[in-house]
Amino acid sequence: MRKELLTIALLSAMVFNQGCNSKKEEAKNEEKKPLSLIVVEPGHFHAALVQKSMYDDVDSVVHVYASEGPDVKAYLDKVEKYNTRPEAPTHWKEEVYTGSDFFEKMISEKKGNVVVLAGNNQKKTDFIKRSVDAGLNVLADKPMAIDAAGFDKLKEAFASADKNKVLLYDIMTERYEITNTLQRELALLPEIFGELQKGTPENPAVSKESVHHFFKYISGEPLVRPTWFFDVNQQGEGMVDVTTHLVDLVQWSCFPNVSLDYQKDIQLLSTKRTATQLTPSQFKLVTKSETYPDFLKKDIKDTLLNVYSNGELNYTLKGVHAKVSVIWNFQAPEGTGDTHYSIMKGSKANLIVRQGKEQKYKPVLYIETTDKSKAYEDAVAAAFKSVQDKYPGVDLKKTAAGWEVVIDAKYDTGHESHFAQVANAYMGYLKAGKLPEWEVPNMIAKYWLTTSALKQAKGGK
Template sequence: MKRNVFKWIGVAALVALYACGGSGQKEKKQESAFTGAAGEVKLLVLDPGHFHAGLVQKTMYKQISPDVHVFAPAGSDVQAYLAQVEGYNNRKENPTSWNEIVFTGSDFLQKMLAEKPGNVVVLAGNNQAKTEYISQSVGAGLNVLADKPMVISPQKFSELKAAFKKAEENGVLLYDIMTERYEVTTRLQKELSRLPDIFGELQKGTPDEPAVVEESVHHFYKLVSGKPVQRPAWFFDVEQQGEGLVDVGTHLVDLVQWNCFPNQALQPEDVQILKASHWSTQLTADEFEKVTGMPDFPSYLEKYMVENQLEVMANGEMTYQLKGVNVRVKVEWNYEAPEGGGDTHYSFMRGKLCDLVIRQGEEENYQPTLYVEAHADVDLGTFTGNLEKAVIQDMPITGLSLEKTGDRAWKVVIPDQYRVGHEAHFAQVTQKYLQYLVKGKLPSWEVPNMITKYYTTTEGLKKAREVE
């Protein structure tokens, strides 16, 4: 079996040091059905309808069998997924060697659950059915690696919560793919926020001036693996894809929890939604055809049509408190990025001594960039010395440097070898999940935090709809 080698191999040490699952405490070895042996993990790809399903297979893994069983209804969704994997198999550089064994039929879910030719279900597709797929899979004793979001409806949150309990009872691992934890600037922001001499303590902020802000801008028309992504028409139906707050918002809420309260189990009771809103992005018929390949809007989208344009309720913003810390999360979808640009992420954390800010705009050449901005009342000489020592000597990444951008501001300069890109993060998440399978458990905080995360997103959506 050939194994794909990405540029991100150079960050192996970083991934290990920043292991998202570690609690810092030595845990008792659990019995597991997995040993780490070659080919013991057998994937079941269920109803793939999003290109993230294919990205899990952009590289090979020693622990995963090359034989992948696919269960899906016949149609363009599964064909797009198969073409994506075939492209990885046939590329010139580091080709993969997946063998796709495909069943298409109306009883695809029942067929998978009855035969169970694998032990790990990969879910990335229509989100309307995803919570049910999760529940059915873990109920059948199958592990699940699911693309976000696991739930898009406030009414289905209790079903997801019950699925986690069912997974525990059946001894299987239910886990979502949180790629943003692996972005190098995000990791460094988290690391610096743990240093009292640099960040101090996380501030509480106010609802009008939150101490933590996470914002994301995405685009319907974009390139994936060097090719324009063709989205299914249902992607533009919020009843099937989900609104922005419960879709991309999942990543942002996850980063808030992961950054601010690392390795701590959070509960829904720790969350108070203060305010929320949502709004639409308009698509013309020509734009819709360009991104879907369909010359006409399907009938189920007619309810979103206003003056011959499709109104997609893809955007949302909410302010909430997490353990008393005021947080703002904002998701926006545009049709297409500016020339040379792409999806962008903005992240802000206010400490007692400084702000840690990730920007990804035109000034940063649309590359995530971490800034450290000292507060006016901080002794600049002492702070500068502490910052230089922390960044240049003490970080578990070599080659970092600082570039002055203002009297009290610096940019953290990161070597290119650590900038691996969004697509490579899917392999990093998968590798981490494989480690958890061998351990036979997730870190103790992961499940309560997933439950709290989806409580936050669904309650935020509920609040946004209440004020219409």
């Protein structure tokens, strides 16, 4: 009996030790993770979307520094929902500091090595510069600069990042939307696309238009926007906000992996800005605020809030005429959502993304051509095989104007999933210790264009 008890005790000790060792191993593995996030003043829901997934090289403990208020609470609530969802829950542990000195506290403590910035854009460029000056990597939501002065500071930030051997990168989710990705792939195939045309100011070779909505659903819930989102001094005008994505796609699609020099390669031709009007009840619905805050009084006329969220710019990039425009409406009609239109004109075919009623408000990519010859049709079929090798399940369907690119549902992962794709790419760059050579000059070119366009649209102010 004594021998049996001794055996049981030894086995229990072994199991206990294995459990302890397992926990120690888990802790050890956690300690090994090279990256740790610092989330600063998370006023935009994109901050939470970065944490909708876990990452192999990122510590589960996230250090949050913010001013007290509803913005940080909304961010923490979203992360908690991701942690407690039934399918593939995340396991972030949020260590939060709130106070008016949040940024100074973050810099002095340096509890992580990757700063995530997605919030009020008024101070964002300053936060970027001070973070890289302190030797911290930065992953920033767009826009990284909202005016000409911000652009000058951003240029200094890139120089400081280079000097301090840290990586500064913006979150360009639209590159990962499958129709944008495939439009770029097809433009690289001369057998299908031919050569990118030059176009004219009246008939640009590349055009991208985007329609967005102030009231929308995120992760299945109505989005509550902070009141400052409607102040262009804090959020930035439409021309320097969403337009950032469109300008990025033009560069990325037309001149892939090519470093651009904004002083030589871009010529700004014309710009236009207009306001979207919101009623007091619409403002209340999307912000939950009963009244307009004082900082918005300057934009109110006859009780209507005028938000300069719409912008259009025409320019040339390496001699190619391009046009980008963004429009914000209050709410999309039932069954619809944000929409995107894009055209790239080639000598053999046009590559067009449409997202209207005919497409059931889902983006669809088309190859449209006037060449109806058997030789061209055979060339398209042969060249498209390289796309199918890269993206299995993608196919072509003949139409009267050419072809529709049929895309397998597995590639339609939705906008929210693109944040993890950007973050994973960024983690890879951090591991390699550098960004692709063209990324920094092209970010600089992009923000020069958007901020210069705003300056021009406001009459050089």
